[in-house]
Amino acid sequence: MTIRVPIVENILNANDHLAVENNSRLESAGVYSINIMASPGAGKTSLIEQTLPRLKDKLRVAVVDGDIATSIDADRAANAGAQAAIQINTGGDCHLDAVMLRGALEQLDLTQFDLLIVENVGNLVCPASFKLGTHKSILIASIPEGDDKPYKYPGMYRGVDALVINKIDLLPYVPFKMDYFERGVEVLNPGVVTFPLSAKTGEGMDAWTNWLVEQVKSKR
């Protein structure tokens, strides 16, 4: 005889639980943390490289870099002034998950840091589904990607707490309708705080880093 057993459990429940554990670990060490997500080439590592020198003498920063392979990004973060930089190679996985971040947290003496920056694997789909336990999720959009990305990747745009629009120095050269882009963002994530900037020229960087410092301070 067949019996139906009701369950109603979110499929990624196990990951969500671990994310909560990661968050309590960061909380109890007094570390504020952000998860930076974007497509490959949007400028995640460049933004981190330009952010670190601006936080010097203000915050002690650790960076965790997720990539399918290589330690290029962690090396760049270390060279840019991160007090610690840990590379996670996912070996083919398209996103970081809470287990991977837990492994990285175990390698850090969290009491030595004010801010943890997690750089996710370059991907506009999967990272949105896997909570890590960081305090805030940040998405970097970049001008050459095109203005239709909120419409094509709604899951990513919906779940974030702040949006960086990188490479604004390319606006004169690329057909990017900012109002069309912003309309899509507004539907998916009403009122999300937005930082238009260029990690290359430095334009807009101060607003972003000041916000970050404020976030960390308000957490203390």
Next chain:
Amino acid sequence: MHELVVTQSILDISLRHAQKAGAEKITGINLVIGEFASIVDDSVQFYWELYAQGTIAQNAQLHFERIAGEMTCTNCKLSFHPKDTDFACPDCKSEFVQITKGDEFRVESIDVE
């Protein structure tokens, strides 16, 4: 791309609840997946056949109930299926709309013997 992890989670959840219910065999797994949840049914089915081997769920049928995405206009309250390239309300053209369906991603129930 992460169907492997998803399949493993579906199996873990199903086996845990089957054990609690004292089941000998899982014959069906009922999943509810919204349009905005990014998984491919065929890939999950493919991994299932590998992963569930040797467990009490190895012959279980996976049933996918797909929920269509829905947005609701906060101005005129119309619920509609959004177009790919435009989220505005098709009736009153308002851009103040909210996503009201399509995020579902859960194991609803299992059928056991």
